[in-house]
Amino acid sequence: MRKIGPYGVETLPQVGAAYSGPAALVNVPAAPPACRGTLTERARLQWRRGDGGDPAAIAENFLAAHGLPLNDLTRPAAAHRDTGVCGAALYLSAAAGAQLAGAPTPAPEPTPALPDLAVVVYEHGTRTQAAPPGPPRTWWLGPWTESWTPRQHAAAVESVRTAIGRGDVYQTSIVGHAAARYTGDPLPALTRLGALPGARYGGVLTGDGWAIGCASPETLVEVTDGQLITRPIKGTRPATAAGRAELLTSAKERAEHIMIVDLERNDLARIARTGSVRVDDLFTVRRWCDLWQAESTVRADAADGLGLADLLRATCPGGSVTGAPKLAALTQISALEPVGRGASMGALGWVAPGRVDLGLTIRTAAADGERLHTWAGGGITWDSDACAEVAEAAAKTTPIRATLAGR
Template sequence: MRKNGPTGVETLPRPLIDVPGAPPSCRGVLVERARYEWRPADGGDPATLAEQFLAAHGLDLTDLARPATHQPTGVCGAALYVSAAAGAHMIGAAPGAPTPAPALPELAVVVYGHHPSPSPAAPPAPARAARSGPGWWLGDWRESWTPRQHADAVTAVRAAIARGDVYQVNVVGHAAARYLGDPRPALSRLGALPGARYGGTLHGDGWAIGCASPETLVEVTDGRVITRPIKGTRPATAAGRRELLASAKERAEHVMIVDLERNDLARVARTGSVRVDELFAVRRWCDLWQAESTVSAAVADGLGLADLLRATCPGGSVTGAPKLAALARIAALEPVGRGASMGALGWVGPGRLDLGLTIRTVAADADRLHVWAGGGITWDSDPDAEVAEAAAKAAPVRALLATG
């Protein structure tokens, strides 16, 4: 167990808190009060440990159905980051390959309180955060596998589907690039990408995460638990939109994940309350059309944060179906771990929980930036097309990071 108490924090300059989902009205007055980071060597169940740590610091999330009100004084809420590996650990799934960014924890909980005066640093508008500081340099990206190896992994998934082992598996690649300078301004720019519903950052000692995710992993508000899976991609052109809407393969892949998410929510919902509010709505993220659905349910009485995390992590749209079998294939095929990607990042607080799925997400360690991208594989998948789709998803993120 690693806990960092912000010793002397009141005497230090207070950075702007830019955690995805943090209350906009509070961001200028938030200050870190306590921090907990978990890695597998620490032992224990990260879901339970997160819930216990939050309760010990004034955020009792043991019954998410119980009404609660945000208070303008005292504890405001907490940032919550859960890696894909931590999510797999929570449900006893195959752990996967080692992370390429071991400086990052697999789980981080950062509790924030309200400072009596606003931060002296006014929040910059995302559109104006267009430049890293002087001296920013980003090297060439080095892939964790070749396009041929990626395509071969797609072929292997199709073979597993033919055997009846799985119905769908999400396959993800990784790349890293060395950098010089301060990576935080570059990571902050990601939140300005169009459609970045969960744009923001989280920092720790020797690591940082920047997110431009459009996808809701799980949200709890007004007594309902909501997830918005995204599955299905085409270029953001008129022809691309028509192709996505007409694609039987993309729709079948999407509906399969919606069914998985319905099953996940049913485990933590009031009996009979799960519903699909919206199915296969086409929305834009940067230069891509993507299909999104909304699944919701009434929160069961007594549902706590730990059980909710076990039910929803890792997210179905980045694992596959059945989830445990898909995670076993992922562990066997992907050459490096998913690190900060394909997990969860967002905000938890009194009466409110909002976690984004960490797609379109970048991690920084002491000397490298890390990106991940992939897609869902079904029997109808074309290996070369899947490689091209992953590259298209990563391209806007890489381009923005290179701007200096």
């Protein structure tokens, strides 16, 4: 797995996992460059909502117990050592984020094998060459089965517009799901996602009987030496000259984007020093695969004593995949979406003392023992056109499905 830009996370299967691969050798792109190829798994936590408790607090306490105190993110990162604990991969599902926000229970998950929280702590080992791979297993990916039809998707869009007309919400993000049977090893297919153009958070996370592959371009939250950053993405067009011009001049897309930027400003303000929240690079057009997308950067100075648990509570689930107001949008999402969001629309990244870097798991796929799963959607506003929203979701998932198939 190669690193795309300054972001990324990868963990290989633990011993006894359902998917093959070296258990001791781990190349984590977000780790310090000198550490790559030397990290080994030291400890692992997996939590599901049925286990009870607060996942944010559980994650922070587990990390502290394994030599990674993240109870004060304003402290400067200590000089990195090449011995002992290095850092940890962290994954939090959208459903766990909704629980943190106090939202209603979402629809049943299509991937119950996946945990809602996974934390994998790594320590430095000895640099060793990986064993050469064995003969490749035949890979076959069957047809995709959608969890709702285009007509049902369009009806959900109209339901959101009706709610906006009543004043219940200003914007709600609606997400669809699809699954396909496979035979062979899913890890090479999921790993290919990380090489897609614009995949800031390209990587793979695996466990016993499950795996997540991410090609996300979006920063949910980044913390370095007390500086908070989020980079919401909202607004999509084909990556052509005409598409770029259309995105830049679309009043609908800009209004949708500004709503989410304001929401992210409010989220950061809950955990920031008073008056420190600011917006950089408002509505900057960037490319992901064959799509243009609009991105902004919101920054703030962390409040004194800010820890990982409060950071997760304030930022999860991400505003760009929920809507505004967030709790009202989450309530509508739980009523409209036929299945849960699984590995998508959550958080995945790397954490260490003085540094947190979590991507939003859009453009993400997951594997259980029998099927691959994908999710895609978009933000719905009063000016949304139902047919256009259905087409946009399809455009977002097409590169993911093609890559998984090996095309």
